[in-house]
Amino acid sequence: MPAPPFKMNFTYSKVMVRMLSFAQTIPRVGIVGAGTAGFYAAMHLSKNVTNIQIDIFEKLPVPFGLVRYGVAPDHPEVKNVINQFTKVAQHPNVNFYGNVTLGKDVTLCQLRQNYDAVLLCYGADEDKTLGIENEDATNIVAARNFVGWYNGSPSDKNLKIDLSGSTAAILGQGNVALDVARILLTPVDELRKTDITEYALATLAESKLTEIYLIGRRGPLQVAFTIKELREQLKLKNCKTIWREQDFKGVSEMVGYLERPRKRLTELMLKSLQDNPVDFSQCQRLKYFKPIFFRSPTKFITGIDKKLSAIKLDCTKLIGDKLEEQRPVPIGESEVIDCSLAFRSIGYKSVPVDKNLVFTKYGTVANNKGCIIDNNVSSDLGRLYVAGWLGTGPVGVILHTMGNAFQVAKVISEDLKLSTLSKSKGGFEEVRKIIAKKNNFIVGWAGWEKIDKYEIEQGKLKGKPREKICSIDKMLEVALM
Amino acid sequence: MSLRNIFRTVRSTHSYLLRYNYLGASFSNYKSVVPLSTNIPALKDEKVKVTFVLNDGKRIETEAKVGDSLLDVVVNNDLNIEGYGACEGTLTCSTCHVILKQEDFDRLPEEASDEERDMLDLAYGLTDTSRLGCQIIMSKDLDGLEIQIPETINDARS
Numbered sequence: 039m040p041a042p043p044f045k046m047n048f049t050y051s052k053v054m055v056r057m058l059s060f061a062q063t064i065p066r067v068g069i070v071g072a073g074t075a076g077f078y079a080a081m082h083l084s085k086n087v088t089n090i091q092i093d094i095f096e097k098l099p100v101p102f103g104l105v106r107y108g109v110a111p112d113h114p115e116v117k118n119v120i121n122q123f124t125k126v127a128q129h130p131n132v133n134f135y136g137n138v139t140l141g142k143d144v145t146l147c148q149l150r151q152n153y154d155a156v157l158l159c160y161g162a163d164e165d166k167t168l169g170i171e172n173e174d175a176t177n178i179v180a181a182r183n184f185v186g187w188y189n190g191s192p193s194d195k196n197l198k199i200d201l202s203g204s205t206a207a208i209l210g211q212g213n214v215a216l217d218v219a220r221i222l223l224t225p226v227d228e229l230r231k232t233d234i235t236e237y238a239l240a241t242l243a244e245s246k247l248t249e250i251y252l253i254g255r256r257g258p259l260q261v262a263f264t265i266k267e268l269r270e271q272l273k274l275k276n277c278k279t280i281w282r283e284q285d286f287k288g289v290s291e292m293v294g295y296l297e298r299p300r301k302r303l304t305e306l307m308l309k310s311l312q313d314n315p316v317d318f319s320q321c322q323r324l325k326y327f328k329p330i331f332f333r334s335p336t337k338f339i340t341g342i343d344k345k346l347s348a349i350k351l352d353c354t355k356l357i358g359d360k361l362e363e364q365r366p367v368p369i370g371e372s373e374v375i376d377c378s379l380a381f382r383s384i385g386y387k388s389v390p391v392d393k394n395l396v397f398t399k400y401g402t403v404a405n406n407k408g409c410i411i412d413n414n415v416s417s418d419l420g421r422l423y424v425a426g427w428l429g430t431g432p433v434g435v436i437l438h439t440m441g442n443a444f445q446v447a448k449v450i451s452e453d454l455k456l457s458t459l460s461k462s463k464g465g466f467e468e469v470r471k472i473i474a475k476k477n478n479f480i481v482g483w484a485g486w487e488k489i490d491k492y493e494i495e496q497g498k499l500k501g502k503p504r505e506k507i508c509s510i511d512k513m514l515e516v517a518l519m
Numbered sequence: 520m521s522l523r524n525i526f527r528t529v530r531s532t533h534s535y536l537l538r539y540n541y542l543g544a545s546f547s548n549y550k551s552v553v554p555l556s557t558n559i560p561a562l563k564d565e566k567v568k569v570t571f572v573l574n575d576g577k578r579i580e581t582e583a584k585v586g587d588s589l590l591d592v593v594v595n596n597d598l599n600i601e602g603y604g605a606c607e608g609t610l611t612c613s614t615c616h617v618i619l620k621q622e623d624f625d626r627l628p629e630e631a632s633d634e635e636r637d638m639l640d641l642a643y644g645l646t647d648t649s650r651l652g653c654q655i656i657m658s659k660d661l662d663g664l665e666i667q668i669p670e671t672i673n674d675a676r677s
Contacts, residue, residue: 081601082601085599085601115611118611122602265637266611266637269633299640302640435641436605437642440605444601
């Protein structure tokens with residue numbers, strides 16, 4: 039659409055106003071973490087606060103957080119959201135500064151000294167552990183690291199994983215657990231068309247896995263995965279899903295009482311349970327997907343060299359009234375499942391990057407609607423906010439993080455409008471001087487665009503949409519050349 | 520608007536040709552070719568009216584091209600609806616969730632597919648007359664359609 043002339047004038051006059059009104063202070067917002075929450079917050083702020091200056095800091099040289107390193111490679115459509123984020127980054131009042139680490143290159147206090155508001159949305163970087171015997175055995179992998187590995191995350195690219203056994207167990211029943219199962223069970227030729235890393239393809243091509251358990255402590259009515267992911271799993275080529283009939287005792291009677299989303303999900307499981315098995319006899323290499331319920335891992339059993347050989351599971355039953363809140367308790371029986379590989383997929387927690395941040399027992403930053411309650415309020419420090427998984431805990435899909443980010447951004451914009459900013463803060467000009475003492479390689483948006491272009495070119499050579507650069511050094515080399 | 524369509528067409532053809540060269544990968548992303556077919560010349564000039572009612576009560580009245588989806592209408596008219604259409608109409612998110620009046624919901628030619636319902640199940644404020652905007656194709660029959668954009672923020676969740 040050709041821009042009508044008045045629009046140009048309008049933009050022009052806006053610039054003029056900004057240049058001339060030197061008496062007016064520029065509200066400056068620093069965002070830590072260039073993932074979903076950070077970009078959606080920046081989207082809202084850039085649209086709703088005039089004259090705002092938004093600087094997004096990111097630990098990695100590349101943006102998009104879990105959209106790049108979490109979303110499964112066979113879900114390219116989900117990554118279309120990157121186009122929206124790119125528009126935000128290209129907004130004249132928004133800047134991206136990659137390869138800057140909070141707590142290392144710059145402290146939280148220094149950021150707050152130079153911004154009117156600092157929004158933390160650096161996510162949940164660590165996986166939760168089970169805390170059971172032999173959890174450090176060989177071939178027990180955090181699902182998070184496995185996801186990072188196939189997606190080319192620099193910190194996970196050297197993960198050692200042995201796929202030479204026939205059976206693996208995934209502990210947990212969320213969407214990450216289903217992603218892990220699907221990537222392991224999908225015929226590898228299907229994955230070749232995705233942006234999965236080359237080394238992951240090579241390893242997966244050698245995989246001897248034919249059977250994957252998906253183990254949950256609670257029942258079919260409490261599963262955390264969403265229906266889309268289950269439907270995909272059930273439709274997977276050359277893979278048969280085997281449920282345990284006894285796990286579904288009483289479930290169909292409950293269906294009528296459920297809300298629509300849980301109801302449809304439960305109905306899909308019941309339908310799959312009752313389905314007459316499709317004729318799999320013609321399949322050359324049939325694989326099995328086996329969700330099991332009411333089993334709580336209590337011990338990893340190891341063989342020689344501390345290598346995993348089996349998992350001991352306690353049988354459980356549920357207590358409590360509300361379905362969603364029912365807790366599993368052991369009933370005194372147990373089961374042992376032989377497996378040579380296990381994935382821990384029971385959730386993430388956030389890491390503290392600053393000693394002044396107060397964390398809840400759930401591993402999130404304590405907050406009230408995104409505001410971080412701060413007792414040592416000093417007038418020269420910018421206010422502190424939190425959005426995304428760092429504040430809500432690692433739940434929900436992009437939509438939920440979007441809603442949360444908009445909500446917190448709204449609070450920030452209202453606070454900015456109410457507060458009388460006496461003088462402009464130093465912003466990035468000052469922060470740059472601090473960072474420069476430790477790190478001279480800040481990657482701006484243009485640097486990311488170079489990386490992006492390079493990756494797409496490398497991908498073309500292999501018939502893939504993209505071949506990611508997995509080393510930070512190489513990213514910096516491409517971005518700063 | 521026409522420029523955008525040309526761009527889209529060129530882009531689609533481009534990506535189609537690209538994929539076509541990598542045999543084997545050619546049809547997996549067939550969806551990216553589909554926009555070519557929505558610009559049926561015969562329908563080019565047929566326009567209908569649509570009204571979007573935002574969650575703060577604001578009303579946006581706009582024109583829609585027959586054959587376009589509600590998501591196309593939002594994108595082509597630069598309607599300022601925050602975060603709308605994150606997955607660009609590929610049925611992998613529910614950011615284009617809309618709520619219809621019962622009578623409009625009933626007169627849509629097609630019911631929601633399983634895949635659309637799967638996504639709707641994740642939306643906030645799901646109603647019995649909820650649909651995804653990317654799946655509602657404007658027709659002359661839908662002239663004057665009024666739809667509600669629900670709140671994307673859920674206080675209970677955060």
